[in-house]
Amino acid sequence: MMPSLSPNAKAILLITAHLIVGRNSPKSDILTLSEYNRLAQRLREVGCEPADLLAARSAESLQVYRTVVDIERLQRLLGRGFQLSQAVERWQARAIWVISRPDPAYPQRLKARLGSQAPALLFGCGEVGLLDKGGLAVVGSRHIDDDLFDYTMAVGRLVARADRSIISGGAKGIDQAAMRGALEEGGQACGVLADSLEKQAMVREHRNMLLHGQLALVSPYDPNAAFHVGNAMQRNKLIYALADASLVVSSDLDKGGTWAGATEQLDKFKFGPLYVRSTGDVSPGLAALRRKGAWPWPNPDTPEALQETLNASAEEPSQGDLALFAAKMAADISPAPHVSRESAPTSSAIVSHDGAIDAIASEQLANQPEAPAEILFATVRELILRHVSDHSMKDDDVADVLRISSRQAKQWLGRLVDEGHLEKVKKPAGYKLKQRRLIE
Structure with a gap:
């Protein structure tokens, strides 16, 4: 079901989203996530929520927030109603929804695991409920050979047979192989995109799966945003935060988005077990992740074995x-x-x-x-x-x-x-x- 745009989401869009219509549209002086977090904290202190900003656009009524944000800047952002209506009309025509952190539909996993680092907004298409279902995150390199592609497809198929979801980044190579394996088996998948959500939502092969609840595509960035390395790095933590466990199929050593996301998970977030492929040729990148604390993938070969792997706690010794x-x-x-x-x-x-x-x-x-x-x-x-x-x-x-x-x-x-x-x-x-x- 497509969630409706809440008053809170409208307010947060006005003050934190670029509201671009084309890729080359000029960027507005929007609030960063840290700036929005300070404003959100102030809103809570005075017993308000973001939607209340829509009714308090005068400089006098906004003075209560002057300690955390420039009032003239806030007024300019809140006055972008026409731009917002244009953007929302475009998104709704493509079945793209927007949810904000205060909304009930926002994934509880992200709020619980990331706290204030969780994106203020999520743009998406497909069944929003898939985002809180958990599952196995599968990540890896874009450029892979046929053997790794087949291996990853098989992992995706097994996850589907176990009635669990694949969570991945939607990029070429490992990401798409895992999602394709699950979807072709009749399972479910979540793609956490760093760019081009609108374009991916319009791909013909995705439409039926999006409409029938098999696939959810989500991004913390504008649906028409172009690829940016920084955005790709930042969305990595969302992939891990949505999953029960994660599997790194391939990775370069000391470089690339897969390596950055996996090491951040091992060194900082530690949301759940992080496994690395343990069969075939093991690259220096996978070997280094093992030394940093990643677990060897136990290669479950039945749905029951996979369920046991995903349900096992990484915190308690056997x-x-x-x-x-x-x-x-x-x-x-x-x-x-x-x-x-x-x-x-x-x-x-x-x-x-x-x-x-x-x-x-x-x-x-x-x-x-x-x-x-x-x-x-x-x-x-x-x-x-x-x-x-x-x-x-x-x-x-x-x-x-x-x-x-x-x-x-x-x-x-x-x-x-x-x-x-x-x-x-x-x-x-x-x-x-x-x-x-x-x-x-």
């Missing part, structure tokens, strides 16, 4: 991992040289390099919470801090010692950095003990 941790604690990790296993006390303290006791860290270890994940991490904390006491270690070194994935090791090391126990160093790259740990 029971096998728990057994391995216990085994490593008993066999592989030795206590401090002057303390035997039998005589080691049950409490410990964190001591800084000058010998002063860090009471906060000591209390943190002494009063371990009862949640299973926290109890497990308390053990992991002990093992890792002891092992890196005299030298720096890399993610992969810790992963090898504990027999876990590099991704899990990276998460735990990052938490130890946040807690102040470790520090990340560049030369040599790795993690070092920030406070010397002694057992008394």
Whole structure:
């Protein structure tokens, strides 16, 4: 169903959208996302919403927002009613809808995962409900050979048979292969476009799928906007945020949109499991993503296996991992040289390099919470801090010692950095003990 244009969406269009009719139309002095976020916060503070701006166009009535935006600029933007009506008429003739962040139809996944970084507006065509269905994000290079195209088509077909959706960027190569595989199998797909939404919505082969709820095309940019590298990079996070898990089929090393989006997901957002293709020739880019914490794709071959993969939590270690941790604690990790296993006390303290006791860290270890994940991490904390006491270690070194994935090791090391126990160093790259740990 095509959502109607809400009063909030109209107001946000006026102050944040270019409202271009042609690709070469001059750009207006619109609000950036950060500027709009400040205005939205001010609106909430005074008990209003964006639609209220439409009734408060005079300079006097807008003075309450002067601390976050220039009032003359705001007036100019709100006065673009004729341009807005032209743009909306054009979009509606092409079955393109617009939803704003305050609208109920706006994807909850984007608001929950991106917060204020979620686009203020989304332009789209097709069934808007597909955007909150989740599924598997499949991304990769534009230029691929026939083998990778067939591989990606097969992934898309399997996702469709599992009654899940494909989420991708709609670009040539991997993106289109995954979406095509799902759609030809009778499944569903979401294309998160960086440009040319209007053109893609008018493609003949898309029309029936858009009309019958198989396909949704969405973009945070004007439907007639031309391609821009920056826009393509920015939309990557939307692909990952809409998905339950993601699969990188191919990627260059240290360059390109696929690499940028995947590394941003691994290093910053961490919305869900990020997998990389684990069969055939593995490129240096995929190998590097593995070292950064990506998981090898388990190659499910049935719909049930794929469902299990998508439903599995990336946050909790498996029971096998728990057994391995216990085994490593008993066999592989030795206590401090002057303390035997039998005589080691049950409490410990964190001591800084000058010998002063860090009471906060000591209390943190002494009063371990009862949640299973926290109890497990308390053990992991002990093992890792002891092992890196005299030298720096890399993610992969810790992963090898504990027999876990590099991704899990990276998460735990990052938490130890946040807690102040470790520090990340560049030369040599790795993690070092920030406070010397002694057992008394």
